[in-house]
Amino acid sequence: MLSPVRPDAPVNSDQALLDALQRASFDYFLRHANPDNGLIADTSAPGSHASIAASGMGLAVYLVGVERGFMTRADAAQRTLALLRFLKESEQSDAATATGVYGLYYHFLEMETGRRAWASELSTIDTALLFAGILAAAAYFDGDASAEQEIRALADALYRRADWHWAMNGSAMVKHGWKPESGFLNYGWEGYSEAIILYALGLGSPTHPLPPPSYREWTATFQWENLYGWELLYSGPLFIHQFSHLWLDFRCIQDQFMREKRCDYFENSRRASYVQQHYAILNPKQWTGYSRHCWGISAGEGPGFVTRRQGSLERRHFDYTARGLPYGPDDGTLAPWAVAASLPFAPEIVLPALHFMSDVYPQMKDGEKRLRSFNPSFSADGDAQGWVAEHAVAIEQAPIVLMIENFRSGLLWRVLGHCEPLATGLRRAGFRGGWL
Amino acid sequence: MNASEHGAANARRALAQAAERSAAKLRANVRPAAWSNPAPSGRYNLVVIGGGTAGLIGASIVATLGGKVALIEREALGGDCLNTGCVPSKAIIRSSRICAELRDAYMLGVESGSAHADFAAVMERMRRIQARISQKDSASRLQALGVDVYFGRAHFTGKDTLDVDGRCLRFRRALIAAGSHPVIPGIEGLVAAGYLNNETVFDLAQLPRRLLVVGGGPLGCELAQAFHRLGSHVTIVQREPQFLPQEERDAAQILSEALARDGLAIHLNTEVVKVTRSGDERTAHMVCAGKESTVTVDEVVAGAGRAPNVDGLELKAANVDYDGERGVTVDDFLRTSNPRIYAAGDIIEDSRYTHMAEATARIAVQNALFFGRKRLSALTVPWCTYTDPEIAHVGMYTREARKRGIPVKTFTIPMNDVDRAIADGEEEGFVKVTIKDGTDRILGATIVARHAGEMINEITLAMVAGVGFKTLSNVIHTYPTQAEAIRHAADAYQRTRLTPLLKRLTTRWLAWNK
Numbered sequence: 001m002l003s004p005v006r007p008d009a010p011v012n013s014d015q016a017l018l019d020a021l022q023r024a025s026f027d028y029f030l031r032h033a034n035p036d037n038g039l040i041a042d043t044s045a046p047g048s049h050a051s052i053a054a055s056g057m058g059l060a061v062y063l064v065g066v067e068r069g070f071m072t073r074a075d076a077a078q079r080t081l082a083l084l085r086f087l088k089e090s091e092q093s094d095a096a097t098a099t100g101v102y103g104l105y106y107h108f109l110e111m112e113t114g115r116r117a118w119a120s121e122l123s124t125i126d127t128a129l130l131f132a133g134i135l136a137a138a139a140y141f142d143g144d145a146s147a148e149q150e151i152r153a154l155a156d157a158l159y160r161r162a163d164w165h166w167a168m169n170g171s172a173m174v175k176h177g178w179k180p181e182s183g184f185l186n187y188g189w190e191g192y193s194e195a196i197i198l199y200a201l202g203l204g205s206p207t208h209p210l211p212p213p214s215y216r217e218w219t220a221t222f223q224w225e226n227l228y229g230w231e232l233l234y235s236g237p238l239f240i241h242q243f244s245h246l247w248l249d250f251r252c253i254q255d256q257f258m259r260e261k262r263c264d265y266f267e268n269s270r271r272a273s274y275v276q277q278h279y280a281i282l283n284p285k286q287w288t289g290y291s292r293h294c295w296g297i298s299a300g301e302g303p304g305f306v307t308r309r310q311g312s313l314e315r316r317h318f319d320y321t322a323r324g325l326p327y328g329p330d331d332g333t334l335a336p337w338a339v340a341a342s343l344p345f346a347p348e349i350v351l352p353a354l355h356f357m358s359d360v361y362p363q364m365k366d367g368e369k370r371l372r373s374f375n376p377s378f379s380a381d382g383d384a385q386g387w388v389a390e391h392a393v394a395i396e397q398a399p400i401v402l403m404i405e406n407f408r409s410g411l412l413w414r415v416l417g418h419c420e421p422l423a424t425g426l427r428r429a430g431f432r433g434g435w436l
Numbered sequence: 437m438n439a440s441e442h443g444a445a446n447a448r449r450a451l452a453q454a455a456e457r458s459a460a461k462l463r464a465n466v467r468p469a470a471w472s473n474p475a476p477s478g479r480y481n482l483v484v485i486g487g488g489t490a491g492l493i494g495a496s497i498v499a500t501l502g503g504k505v506a507l508i509e510r511e512a513l514g515g516d517c518l519n520t521g522c523v524p525s526k527a528i529i530r531s532s533r534i535c536a537e538l539r540d541a542y543m544l545g546v547e548s549g550s551a552h553a554d555f556a557a558v559m560e561r562m563r564r565i566q567a568r569i570s571q572k573d574s575a576s577r578l579q580a581l582g583v584d585v586y587f588g589r590a591h592f593t594g595k596d597t598l599d600v601d602g603r604c605l606r607f608r609r610a611l612i613a614a615g616s617h618p619v620i621p622g623i624e625g626l627v628a629a630g631y632l633n634n635e636t637v638f639d640l641a642q643l644p645r646r647l648l649v650v651g652g653g654p655l656g657c658e659l660a661q662a663f664h665r666l667g668s669h670v671t672i673v674q675r676e677p678q679f680l681p682q683e684e685r686d687a688a689q690i691l692s693e694a695l696a697r698d699g700l701a702i703h704l705n706t707e708v709v710k711v712t713r714s715g716d717e718r719t720a721h722m723v724c725a726g727k728e729s730t731v732t733v734d735e736v737v738a739g740a741g742r743a744p745n746v747d748g749l750e751l752k753a754a755n756v757d758y759d760g761e762r763g764v765t766v767d768d769f770l771r772t773s774n775p776r777i778y779a780a781g782d783i784i785e786d787s788r789y790t791h792m793a794e795a796t797a798r799i800a801v802q803n804a805l806f807f808g809r810k811r812l813s814a815l816t817v818p819w820c821t822y823t824d825p826e827i828a829h830v831g832m833y834t835r836e837a838r839k840r841g842i843p844v845k846t847f848t849i850p851m852n853d854v855d856r857a858i859a860d861g862e863e864e865g866f867v868k869v870t871i872k873d874g875t876d877r878i879l880g881a882t883i884v885a886r887h888a889g890e891m892i893n894e895i896t897l898a899m900v901a902g903v904g905f906k907t908l909s910n911v912i913h914t915y916p917t918q919a920e921a922i923r924h925a926a927d928a929y930q931r932t933r934l935t936p937l938l939k940r941l942t943t944r945w946l947a948w949n950k
Contacts, residue, residue: 119727121725179726181726181727182723185705186675186677186705186725187705191685219838220835220839221835221838222838223834223846224846225845225846225868226845226846226848226928226932227848228853229928229931231932234848236686260843260873282853284850284852284853284858284863285852309542312542312543312544313543314540314543316697326850326866327686327689327690327850327864327865327866328690329693
């Protein structure tokens with residue numbers, strides 16, 4: 001077992017809470033996987049398509065499962081192999097129903113066939129989250145067993161095949177995505193986002209690397225703000241401050257931007273967690289429940305596009321959207337999974353919040369005890385419980401598993417700390433110090 | 437016709453007559469029918485081509501100082517601002533705001549019933565306001581100031597001469613302020629189907645039931661929101677992933693939310709590729725990431741930017757360099773390639789705001805006639821998009837500063853943390869002030885607020901006067917006002933100056949002084 005990253009180990013009730021949350025979320029990846037191709041369903045809804053980001057996160061979740069004794073190493077290796085073999089063999093072409101092109105992958109795939117679903121885009125960030133999982137698996141499975149050797153070989157081949165440079169389309173930064181019907185999407189990565197992991201993977205590629213200026217070009221769009229008295233690299237939704245941290249330990253490593261600000265991305269995410277708590281205390285829209293122990297605004301499902309009048313208040317609710325603060329959208333929907341994913345950054349506010357929310361809003365856990373988004377302000381048909389997401393979402397469940405583990409043992413951070421391409425990518429991005 | 441219908445018809449007739457009276461008054465001010473051009477005598481200190489904002493300011497300054505000045509206008513004095521731009525649009529926006537306020541009155545505890553705009557009355561008010569404001573720009577007022585006003589087409593005939601409908605004018609200096617015109621969008625079928633631009637939209641006699649606005653820049657967003665609030669069902673299509681692409685992402689996002697809340701149909705990242713017409717209806721064919729869709733409307737407003745009015749001026753005859761798209765080429769002192777001739781306003785690139793027209797005219801006149809060395813690049817220029825909430829900006833954007841290697845820090849105050857904004861129920865938006873890190877020098881600011889256009893002036897003043905951010909913290913603001921957000925931001929800056937060492941010292945001092 002890896003040594004804990006924090007000497008101040010949580011008390012037993014905290015351990016019990018974290019155990020339960022981690023196990024419940026872990027189980028999603030057993031229940032909603034296709035054992036034949038290793039793909040993970042985007043949500044627990046019947047008939048859900050697979051998400052490549054979820055599939056990549058799933059690979060990392062298996063590693064936690066092995067370390068926690070939830071599954072055997074051999075089982076994890078077999079599940080990993082199923083996905084890697086599928087990714088290697090599936091169609092890579094510009095056909096509209098292929099699985100990917102240029103070694104990158106479509107955002108959503110059909111669960112059974114693995115072909116492109118929903119006419120989705122070839123997604124650079126979701127491909128990056130997939131590859132982060134692939135490289136984590138390759139770094140973890142370091143044994144001589146044939147399955148583990150095959151995992152490493154396949155991971156290397158897949159990573160070498162991915163053409164990150166193509167995804168720039170001749171521009172200064174990586175594009176969001178591409179569609180066979182219309183070409184590159186009109187979006188680029190502008191402003192701080194979860195894309196550090198994308199750039200680290202792209203810059204570290206031994207075959208099709210992103211040019212280092214692309215990272216500087218991206219960070220030139222960052223905005224360092226003083227908000228509610230906290231100085232931080234601002235971004236509204238909480239998940240943005242977490243997704244790159246699922247994989248990489250940003251404590252004490254700095255790129256040029258953070259060197260200038262005498263900060264690091266880990267500390268930045270800590271501050272972002274506090275800003276979330278502060279906003280909930282202020283509660284400018286006067287939503288039900290928001291408090292110092294009840295916060296967490298992030299992208300995700302919501303009650304639906306409904307506008308209601310409550311006395312002199314207009315109550316607007318949304319469906320799936322990138323909720324954020326302080327400018328919104330904020331419709332009273334809270335994402336407890338995102339609170340859990342802030343655990344390594346600010347356990348002193350996250351643990352009380354998880355206890356409080358579990359006690360006061362038990363409905364936020366589904367029948368499998370998994371956390372799901374909820375909105376206590378949205379009271380449909382007199383339902384005092386408010387709205388609760390009907391289905392679990394894979395990319396919300398995985399951060400719970402991974403960040404609880406990173407808090408407890410630093411597993412993913414340690415494993416990927418030994419991943420040379422990622423270290424190379426970070427160095428090319430200008431990161432120095434700490435474990436690098 | 438019953439009594440009620442009779443009364444309504446009478447009211448409509450009265451409105452139409454009032455609108456026509458206002459239009460006649462406007463014409464009498466800005467293009468009097470019986471005007472006869474003066475006979476030129478001797479050389480002018482300054483000849484101004486164009487009677488828009490830049491031309492009017494330039495001519496008025498010289499006349500006030502006792503110079504001999506001529507102003508030539510080919511259409512109507514007042515330019516785009518008075519006739520087809522700022523004035524009519526802001527009059528309509530005001531009416532549309534009241535519609536939204538009535539709609540939302542219940543949030544302030546007031547039951548107002550449904551708001552209904554009488555479009556004819558809105559347009560009549562707009563024309564009345566144009567007529568009233570046009571007095572300031574009238575030919576008779578200019579004449580009284582001592583300006584020789586010529587109506588007609590001007591073209592250069594030499595380095596120091598020009599012709600106005602057969603009359604030769606000699607000048608010591610000339611100021612080209614001929615303005616700009618809307619560019620015809622290159623959308624297949626649009627011209628044949630018929631469309632409105634940001635000028636002709638103010639000629640509408642009836643409110644279109646369904647309106648398509650193509651383009652999500654400042655003008656498109658303002659018009660789209662205003663017409664929707666007045667009762668049109670508006671669809672707005674923007675090729676870029678966000679509205680106002682030059683503005684901060686947060687500002688554009690707040691605007692998107694505001695338009696969505698108003699109920700506009702929003703199509704971002706979408707291109708209108710073709711427009712067809714069937715009877716009175718127009719159908720726009722759109723493509724978004726490869727997906728095709730259509731929308732059928734009664735009118736289409738489309739713009740593709742503005743082009744400088746350089747045609748017909750015979751600029752080559754005066755050795756003035758120009759570009760058909762970018763306009764007249766000027767140096768930082770607004771001097772053209774002919775040292776006798778200067779340019780100001782829309783006809784030069786990067787100067788397409790009314791207040792920029794005014795500012796550049798002042799610089800040009802000073803440099804042309806009074807040995808001035810004022811530079812265009814030294815101007816601190818604020819601007820505002822008059823949507824609700826308004827989006828105002830001055831100075832440098834953070835991304836600009838970072839690309840230039842300037843370390844910056846931004847102080848943000850959400851409007852939902854400002855007492856007056858909360859009391860007013862106007863909590864959407866923010867004040868963001870960007871300073872050079874390690875100093876209190878203000879580099880720029882973006883304000884999104886109900887009255888951001890008014891608030892930004894405080895920051896502009898501070899920047900022009902060289903007042904540091906620290907000082908704004910000491911400026912007493914009336915309480916409660918929304919502009920207090922600026923002081924709150926300055927206070928946040930002051931708090932960052934409290935270093936741990938300083939805090940230890942003050943703590944000790946206070947402990948000792950108990």
